[in-house]
Amino acid sequence: MTSSDAAASFPEKPHILDLFAGPGGLDVAAKMLDVPSLGIEWDKDACDTRYAAGLRTWHADVSEVRRERFQKLDADLNVLAGGPPCQTYSVAGNGAGRRALDKVKKLIHELVDGAGEEEIDERLTEMGGDPRTALVLEPLRYAIKALSCPNRNGRPFDVIVLEQVPAVKALWEVYKAALEKGLPREDGTPVRYNVAEVKTLHTEAYGVPQTRRRTILIARLVEHGVPQLPAPTHHTFNLRKPEEGGPKDIRTALPVDGGTAPLRPWVPMGEVLTNREPPFEIVSNYGSGGDPKNRGIRTYEQPSFTVTGKVSRNAIRHPGGSPLTPDRLTIPEAGILQTFPPDYPWDGGDRSQQVGNAVPPLFGVHVLAAALGKPLPPEEGLRKSWRRPDRDGKEYKTLRMEGCEAENGCGNNCPKP
Template structure:
C-alpha cells in the first residue's frame, strides 16, 4: 500500500522535529515509516509516556528552546512538524477568537517581512491577552530561525507539516501565503515553499475507528515541488445515513480516477476485540444545544471523537436496555480508538488527556507518507506489541538523560514543577502551556 504522493523519496534521510509532541502520536507514525524523530513536549505526564515508549524527547518549553537552545538541536533535522495549541482561536470569526486571529495574522506578516525576534516579542507584549496566542507562531519562528543557525549552515527545513482543529484553517491559509512568499534570510534573499491546499480531513477516511476532523498544512521547499494531500482509503461516516459506506453497505464501491476503491469505515467492534457482544457508547456531551441529548454510537459504528474527557463516556453493554451500571472505556481502549498499539505504555498522570490530545498514529502515517513521498506500511503494524521500557532499562535512562538532563527526574532546564505539575489544571492558566496540557480545550 502506498501513499497518494508516493513517488521517489526526495529526502535521502528524513529526520523529524516534532513540536508540541504530546504522548507520541506523530512519533509513532514516524517510527512506523522508518523515520527518526525528536519531540519537544512541555507536559511531564506526556513525557513519562514518551520515555516508556522509547521516543526521543526534550522535556522543554518550545519557545524556550527556540530562544536559548536552538543551536543544540541536531543539525540533521530536516522536517518540521507539530500541532501548536490553538484554544484562543476556537471562536474565530467573532469576539476574542477573531481578535486573536487578527493579531497572529499581523505577526505572521511581520515575521515574513523580516521582523526580528525582539520586535515580535515586543509586539506580543503590547498586545497582551492570552499568552498562548503566541504559541501558534512557533513553527514559523523555528523555520526562520533555521535559516540563521550556524549549526545548520543556514539549511532550511525541507518539509513543514502542521495539523490542528478545523477552527484554525483561516490561520493555516495565512501560513500558506507566507511560506509561498518565502522566508527571509539575513542577506535579503528568500526561501520559498510550495504548499498543498489547506484542507480539513476526516480521520475515519484513513482507517481511524473514530470520527475526527483535522486541518492539515503540508509544505515542501520549492525545489521539491508541490506536495500532495493524503488520498483517502476509507469512506467517511455519515451520521444521517449511518449504514452508508460501512461494512454492511450493499452498494458496491467503484474506483475513482484510477484510485483503489474506498474501503468501509472501521467500526469499534473491529478494534475493541476484548468487548464481546453488542455495546453502545453514550457521549459525555449534549448535542443540538441540549445538554441532556447525549449522542449514542453503537459497536457497529466508529466512535465519537476521542477527547480528554473520554473516560466520562458511558459504555452500555445492553443497547436499548436499562441504564444500569454503565461501563467506561479503559485507557488502552481509548488509545486503540486513536490507533495506538494495544499495549502502548501510557504513563504519568491524566492519561485521558494524553490520549485525547494525541494525533492518531494511523492518520499521522498517511499525512507524513504523503508529505515525504514514502510508502505506507501495513496498518496491522500498529496493532502489534509495543515494547515498554522499564525505569531500570539503559535505554530509558538514556532517553530521560537526554530529555531532562537528569537520570532520576526533571533537570534544571525542564519546565518548573509548579508550572506543569498536572495536565488537568485549568486551561485558563496564565502560564503558556504546550502539548497535552495546552491543547485540551481545542478538542
Template sequence: MTSSGAAASFLAKPYILDLFAGPGGLDVAAEMLDVPSLGIEWDKNACETRYAAGLRTWHADVSEVRQKRFEELDADLNVLAGGPPCQTYSVAGNGAGRKALEKVEKLIHQLVEGVGEAEIDEQLERMGGDPRTALVLEPLRYAIKALDSPNRNRRPFDVIVLEQVPAVKALWEVYKEALEKGLPREGGTPVRYNVAEVKTLHTEAYGVPQTRRRTILIARLSEYDAPRLPAPTHHGFDLRKPEQGGPQDIRSALDGVAAPLLPWVPMGDVLKGREAPFEIVSNYGSGGDPKKRGIRTDRQPSFTVTGKVSRNAVRHPDDRIPDPDRLTIPEAGILQTFPPDYPWDGGDRSQQVGNAVPPLFGMHVLAAALNIPLPSEKVLRESRARLDTESTKYKKLRLEGCDAEKGCGTDCPKPEGQASSSTAATSRPRTSASEKSSAK
C-alpha cells in the first residue's frame, strides 16, 4: 500500500520500537500509516504469527534486551510504543499489581531521580510477587536508557505511546508526571516531554466492532507541539440504550467534534460469512452474577475479544445451524479489525487474538501521536496471506527474530516459558486474557 503518511508526520522518518508487540496489532496499524516498526515479543506463538504476517520481530524478553542488547537496536528508532502485561493490574487478574501500586509509583519517581538500574532491580526482587508487575516500568527504563546510549548518540525517543487496561490509568498518570518533570541524562539537563491527557478510550468510538476500553498515554519531546488524543469518529455504545448511536439511529449530533459521528459498527456488518440473525453469549457473568451471561446481537458491537473468545457461544433463532456454535479464530481477528486472512500461526491462537491491540484503534492512536492523516479503512481488508516458509523474506524475518531458520535460537526465551494455554496464565503472556470491565 502507499500513502503520504510517513512524509506527513512531524518527524522526518518515524520508526517504531514496539515493546510487548504481541501478534502484531500495533505493527499492522503502523503499516497502514506507512511507518516501519520493529516488535519485541516474548511469546513464541505470537512470534510465529508475526513471521507468517511478514512483521519484523525479535523473539526476546524485553527486560533482557534492555539489559544486554540495547546497543544492537537500530539507532534511528525514534518512537517508543507498547502495552506491558496487565494481568496483575486488571480487574480479572489476582490484584498483585494493585497491591504493589504505591511501590511501583515510588520506583517510577526513583528512576526519574536517577537511581541506577542495579538498585531498582534489587528493590524489585525484594518486592517479590508476580514478576509481570515490574514490566510496567520497562517503557520508562527504555526511554531513560536511550539518553546514554552510544549507538543512539544519546538521542531520546521523540515520541512515546503506551496503552493498557483502565486499571493502569493511575500509573500512566505517574508516567505523565515523570515525563513532564524530565528524564535524567548523565551530565546533562533533564529531557522533558509534553504529554496529552491520560484518558480511557472506547474502541467502538473509532470504528472497531467491539466494546473494549484502553487507557492511552501519548508524549512528545518538549521541542515539539503538545500531542492530542485521537478524536472519536463513531458513536460509543451504551448497553442501557442499545439503539442509540447505532446504524438505526439517524441523529446528526455533533457531540463536540468537527464532523458528525458515524454509527458504531455492528459485528454482523463485518462477520460477512455468518448468516444473520445471530447472537453471542458471553463467557462471563454480568451484574455480579456468574450464571447470568450477557448477550449481544449481530446488530450490536461484540463483547471485548479476550483470550477466551473461543468459549463464547453463538446462538441462532432456528435450527439451521446446530448449537452450540463458536466464533472461529479468523472471525475473532476480524472483530479485532485484523484482515480477514491474517495468518494466525503457532499455538493458543485465542489468547493471541485476545491479547492484541485492535489495528484500527492502534492506527488512530499512532496517527494522533505522529500527526499523520488517517488513511482509508479499506487497507484493513487488504490481503495478509501467509508468507511461504521457503521465501527469502520469511527466512530473513525468522533469522532476525530467532537467529534460526527453524524453531528457536540460543538467545530466545527458554522453552519452559513458552508453553501454550495450559501454563500461559502463570508464565508471561503479553497482556490480560480477561478484561471483563472492558466489555461494558
C-alpha cells in the first residue's frame, strides 16, 4: 500500500457486499476500518453468530439472491468481496473442484463473452458433481449482474476482493484475465479492472498467531488506479527452522529484503492465549505423511496450526504428554487464534466449523486496507471487548427481521439446511 493510497480513501464511501460471509471475519475487519458491510450467508448457525455480533446479514443462498433479489440490495454497495466455499477445491476435500477446473475456467470465459444466466446454468447442470464447485463463479456473476441492475443504473462495483484456498489460484488467474479484458455491459462496452498479482499469502506474515495460506485477488476499476497486495508486517513461520523469524531470533532486528524497517517476529500462540499458563503444546487432529499416528505438535512459542472445523479435536497438554484442563481448545480460544475479539459472541450450532471457516479478521483488515487505500488501524481494536446488541432490544430484532424476516428463528424465505 502506497502512502498516497493511505492518504486518500477510495471509494469515498465504501460499502461492502460480503458473499459467503460466514460468522463475520471480513465484516469484523470492515468494522475495524469503519466501513459498513452487508453479508449474505446460507448457514443458519453462522447467521445466528452474526446477529449476536450485531452484523448486518441476509440469511440466504447467494445464487438465489442473484437470480431473484439482486435489485433489492442496497444501490450504494460498491465493494464486492467473497470467499466461496472451498471444500471441493481444498486438499482436504473430495477433489471435485480440482477435477472440474478446466470446465469452470471455460465458463468464466463464456460469462465475460456475454453468455446469459440460463445458458451458464445449463452448462453447470451438465457438469454435475458437487454443486458447491459452481459457487466459485458467483462473484463474477454478481459483478456482471450489477451492470444491468435497474436500481444501480449500470454502476459497477468499484473494488472486488476475493480469497480462497491455494488450490483455487488457477481460477483467480482466469478471473484476473477476465476482469482485465472487461465485463460486458448490455450495450457491449467493456468495464475493465486493474488487478493485482494473484498470490498466496501467509496469515502469520500479517500478525495472525496461526499458519494459514489464502490466495487473494484484489481488483479496482481502471479509473481507480492499480491495486497492490498488502505488504507483510511479520516474518513467516518455517517449520524446519522454527526459531527463524520468531521472537527469540535476533536477526529480526535487521531490515529485510532491502527495506528500511524490519519485519516483526511472527506471533506465538502463547502470546494471545493468555488464559493458559505456559509451557504448553497443541497436538494436531491430523496426521502427517499419511500416518494418522504421526500427529504434528506446536508449542506455545510457535504459531498455531491452521484453525479448521476440527479445531476442537486438537489436544492441548503439558510438554511430555500430561493433559491440561480443559484438554481441548475452547471455541473462544480458537476464535482468538483466528484473531476474533476474545468475547466474540459465537452462537448457533457447530461452532468449531464456524471458527474454522472464517477469514481471520486481522488478515482481513490488511487485505481490505490495501484494496481500499486505507491506513491500517491499531491492532489493539481486535483485542477489545466486542459490542453486541441486546437480545431483547430493537437492534437485534431489526437485524433478524432483515436477515430472516422473523424476530426469532427463520422465515419462509430462509434456505433449508
